[in-house]
Amino acid sequence: MTVMDSARRAREASVALAVATRTAKDAALVAMAEALVSRTSEILTANDVDVAAAQAAGTSAALVDRLALNTQRVAGMADGLRQVAALPDPVGEVVRGNTLPNGLELRQIRVPFGVVGIIYESRPNVTADAAGLCLKSGNAVLLRGSSSAARSNEAIVAILRQAAAGTGLPEDAIQLVDSSSRDSVKELMRARGLVDVLIPRGGASLIKSVVEESTVPVIETGVGNCHVYVDADADLDQALSIVLNAKVQRPSVCNAAESLLVHESVAAEFLPRALAALTEAGVTVHGDDAVREHAAQVLPATEEDYAAEYLSLDMSAAVVPSLQAAVAHIRRYGTGHSEAIVTRSQAAAREFVSTVDAAAVLVNASTRFVDGGEFGFGAEIGISTQKLHARGPMGLPELTSTKYVVTGDGHIRN
């Protein structure tokens, strides 16, 4: 089946799904969770083939680990679906409403987009997560996963479709599209009118190409060159623990810190401690001359370092003469994801919060908290780094549009 055929079937399915009750959608999600558990062996058999192929192709151990499933990981996917079932249904929520002076009743209510396309990389658990979130928000979904996970994804989607259909929802609400070539990505980007929104999840180059080439509206996710700025008035113990947490607690994710900015008035006191602790934690620091004064192991930082989203145990660092200089540095190199200040000064916190342009700004807290789960959204389809529609962690409401409902009794306009 071509992507366009899939999209047309998804569009058709979306009509029924848009008016499905919460009860019906939650029943489907629970059935999908149960089916994943009861048919785990089918999934693992398919996954074994993907893993063997990846290993034969010389894929790195880290990537093979992202690809590999086991009973526990499949159970985790099922738990994720049950958690989505427990979340409130965003569809039908009244966002605003009032009675106009002429007596017309105005309500703005949440409605599904219709058809959502998700383009993502190797981890097959995204398949179940994305399917669950889209179904709960009343959207049909076209899943374009990684070719390296093709067999795993096929097994998972077949099970999810059958389970959803078994509870009466249209099976074409969940479809996997061909991942054997880039053509399917191109077709999704051209499916304007059939696909309502595309969400690319993955590396910077994938996201950039989708953003630039798609005629379907896109929600850009996830590139995070996140900074921690240690202010002149910082509690330096707090600063140290936040910098370490933001950098090393999970360096491979988008909300990990990539760059450290230190006010010059605390550099002599803070940097020797911080650089020693980072080195001990295995971090390679790339710093400017002022940073390198404090530790021999710091490598010289280039422009590329300051612009880099390392996603590894590397960190760029610079000494700045002022909060304003820190904000200017962030404006120049940041990706608008998550930016933190450590300070005891109320004035500094207020200025940083109001002048840093990012999805999330943190005061005396690790960048790692910028996450749908941590924010209490229950689940997350990604973290938007664009300003249109959704910015920051996206939960179920961000997977909806709205509709105005205007009710009168024969009202005409003068």
Add this chain to the structure above:
Amino acid sequence: MTVMDSARRAREASVALAVATRTAKDAALVAMAEALVSRTSEILTANDVDVAAAQAAGTSAALVDRLALNTQRVAGMADGLRQVAALPDPVGEVVRGNTLPNGLELRQIRVPFGVVGIIYESRPNVTADAAGLCLKSGNAVLLRGSSSAARSNEAIVAILRQAAAGTGLPEDAIQLVDSSSRDSVKELMRARGLVDVLIPRGGASLIKSVVEESTVPVIETGVGNCHVYVDADADLDQALSIVLNAKVQRPSVCNAAESLLVHESVAAEFLPRALAALTEAGVTVHGDDAVREHAAQVLPATEEDYAAEYLSLDMSAAVVPSLQAAVAHIRRYGTGHSEAIVTRSQAAAREFVSTVDAAAVLVNASTRFVDGGEFGFGAEIGISTQKLHARGPMGLPELTSTKYVVTGDGHIRN
């Protein structure tokens, strides 16, 4: 100055404008209003040149009227700015907020986009309206008006910039870009990273080309092939007055009705009256065979008629066997703008509202009410017909993004 230079200056200006207080922004808006009034003669002199050029080029009287300004119209522009000053400031509004289980304080607040590009056609009053709405919402604006209004727009923008600067706001927050060729539109569409959102206002072909070619995020506005569906249970007197109002009260605007759908069970009673009244109001009806049975003056409707946004005293019409058929017709031909049902049946109203996919769905009310002013938004930058970010009339909040602010006291993630 090139568009890219303008965009860079707008980006710079947006930094100061984003943190301007409501008091400062309102003072600028009032100064801009006063300057338009006190310097009306400059505007009218410039406008005379545009009008003379348009007449010499054989422009239609209707278009010349849209272009022409007079003292009253300039006063209207000034009043518009004063009304925007009176509206609440969307910037800083807390959209949601709570304290997380770990004690982190989470707030989602409205922030400006940064730089907004508006591409619009002949009416020069849009220049002042758009500048006022963008300034109030904290956004720098790049205005790309019609070349036919170039001198009028230059005069208006020069006055607005000077007035804004006189109150201390950056004058580059309001800039007119060259309208002498399509190149400036192309440059705006490529200014990703400098321009945050483009809003095309105008004809369907302009909007289509911007939507398809822009790498800057776009909010699509305004194409309205709006339907009125007269249900089997309609109050036929109400239906008649709503159909007439929706079609003839102001046929040139996007929320005017373009198509009439009538349930077959009331066609024999309703259509002779409706067709007579429409004909008397000067409307040319293009109908299917079932409609044409009821009036000799009805022309045969083609596929193009059902798909047309006439913006004139023309209306397509069809008889449908059911509410579901009406919804299917709307799904096929509608543009997702405003769709009305006339019915006394609660069940029919509920089904129509939940199954029609449009920015606004009206029950027993004219489509003409779908308007920012009528909805009580105070002002409107356009009517979005897309599902991402904003749908329906867009007021000041729709010209903003959001930012999460996370405040802790040394919080790190486990």
